[in-house]
Amino acid sequence: MDTSKREAGLKRLASALLEKGTIESDWLPAFNAVPRDVFLPARVWPGIADGTKQAAVVDRTKDPERWFEAVYSDIPLTTQWDEGRHTGDDVGTTPTSSNSLPTMVFTMLKDLDVQLGHQVLEIGTGTGWNAGLLAHRVGGNSVTTIEYDPDVAQDGAANLLTLGIRPTLVVGDGRRGHPRPRPYDRVIATCSVGSVPHDWVEQTRTGGVIVAPWGPTYGGEAIVRLTVQENGVAEGRFTRSSAFMRLRQQRPDRPPHHLYLRGEPWPAGGETSKTSLSPAKVGGWIEQFVVGVMVPGAFWRTERYQDGSYTLWVYSLDTKSWASADYEPDANEFEIVQAGGRRLWDEIESAFHWWQERNRPGFERFGLTVSEAGQMVWLDTPSRVVASIPHH
Numbered sequence: 001m002d003t004s005k006r007e008a009g010l011k012r013l014a015s016a017l018l019e020k021g022t023i024e025s026d027w028l029p030a031f032n033a034v035p036r037d038v039f040l041p042a043r044v045w046p047g048i049a050d051g052t053k054q055a056a057v058v059d060r061t062k063d064p065e066r067w068f069e070a071v072y073s074d075i076p077l078t079t080q081w082d083e084g085r086h087t088g089d090d091v092g093t094t095p096t097s098s099n100s101l102p103t104m105v106f107t108m109l110k111d112l113d114v115q116l117g118h119q120v121l122e123i124g125t126g127t128g129w130n131a132g133l134l135a136h137r138v139g140g141n142s143v144t145t146i147e148y149d150p151d152v153a154q155d156g157a158a159n160l161l162t163l164g165i166r167p168t169l170v171v172g173d174g175r176r177g178h179p180r181p182r183p184y185d186r187v188i189a190t191c192s193v194g195s196v197p198h199d200w201v202e203q204t205r206t207g208g209v210i211v212a213p214w215g216p217t218y219g220g221e222a223i224v225r226l227t228v229q230e231n232g233v234a235e236g237r238f239t240r241s242s243a244f245m246r247l248r249q250q251r252p253d254r255p256p257h258h259l260y261l262r263g264e265p266w267p268a269g270g271e272t273s274k275t276s277l278s279p280a281k282v283g284g285w286i287e288q289f290v291v292g293v294m295v296p297g298a299f300w301r302t303e304r305y306q307d308g309s310y311t312l313w314v315y316s317l318d319t320k321s322w323a324s325a326d327y328e329p330d331a332n333e334f335e336i337v338q339a340g341g342r343r344l345w346d347e348i349e350s351a352f353h354w355w356q357e358r359n360r361p362g363f364e365r366f367g368l369t370v371s372e373a374g375q376m377v378w379l380d381t382p383s384r385v386v387a388s389i390p391h392h
């Protein structure tokens with residue numbers, strides 16, 4: 001590695017993060033001592049900042065300038081698709097490992113509030129960058145990091161070793177955490193969950209902090225910062241919107257369309273109605289979060305047509321209920337069909353109106369309580385429960 005090039009890259013990315021206010025100066029020594037390029041393979045797929053779109057591969061051996069440019073930009077970089085089964089240059093179906101958006105890495109580390117002497121657990125080693133940053137702060141001996149995919153774990157360990165960093169690296173299912181002689185002061189997940197595993201809470205000391213991306217199956221996601229209380233319950237607020245890949249064992253199985261209409265042509269005996277709520281209005285990230293929290297066990301797909309119109313299909317995971325909402329540009333009324341035991345579109349409308357009547361609260365006004373019994377999402381204060389969500 002050309003060190004002057006690395007220094008220039010580090011300087012450029014640090015300035016971008018400082019300008020955005022997403023890195024605190026206390027993380028700069030770690031940022032410089034644990035350079036991002038050490039953790040990236042030759043083939044990376046750059047994403048855009050919200051993590052929803054990906055570009056084709058950038059290959060260091062073919063285009064070192066572009067590779068370097070991507071590595072020292074504030075973008076996430078996918079490093080594995082479809083659990084390693086995808087090998088081509090184009091994007092695969094599901095991104096399954098990545099080096100996260102630098103802005104997200106450092107804002108999460110700020111939320112984590114790591115202090116010298118802390119024992120830290122990370123779930124999702126990935127490329128090892130975040131574990132390396134943590135180790136620079138508290139020492140490799142104080143960092144435990146868990147990666148489910150053995151190949152990813154091997155690469156992550158090798159990257160860390162390049163800089164002489166040796167955390168405790170466990171290959172296994174991070175849902176179970178990793179017991180130590182004494183509990184962790186800090187736990188950070190770098191893959192998202194719909195259910196905070198209770199083992200993480202049990203392995204964190206009273207007053208300890210858990211930072212994790214949390215989101216319902218329907219969509220929408222934000223970082224939650226939980227503090228473990230004396231009674232063993234973890235509670236705290238969401239801090240900001242996020243878009244992480246899901247913890248492998250919590251990826252929902254979304255049943256195929258044909259299981260819902262059971263071979264019949266649409267509207268397949270469903271109940272037809274009209275609504276003035278545009279399907280486009282419920283598609284934003286916070287709207288999906290609110291719907292996901294209040295309409296449990298649902299997911300969606302869209303079917304797009306040439307003229308800009310589309311059908312929003314909403315399904316219950318149990319394959320019993322579905323709804324279709326037809327979006328037409330410039331229309332004031334939209335056709336709805338609902339079938340099965342639940343009226344999914346009606347549930348979505350009432351969740352949306354609930355949110356609208358409270359002046360459309362952002363992620364930061366929501367919070368989460370995690371106990372052994374389950375999870376509760378609340379608004380402003382833990383007593384204003386929005387929904388109880390069982391562990392899964």
Ligand SMILES: C[S@@+](CC[C@H](N)C(=O)[O-])C[C@H]1O[C@@H](n2cnc3c(N)ncnc32)[C@H](O)[C@@H]1O
Nearest residue numbers: 097124125126127129130148174190191247248
């Ligand atoms: C966004 S990447 C992690 C980024 C990483 N912290 C870094 O600095 O490069 C998410 C990682 O979580 C891992 N993962 C998914 N499910 C897991 C599980 N149950 N236990 C441990 N790791 C898991 C994935 O294999 C993937 O490598």
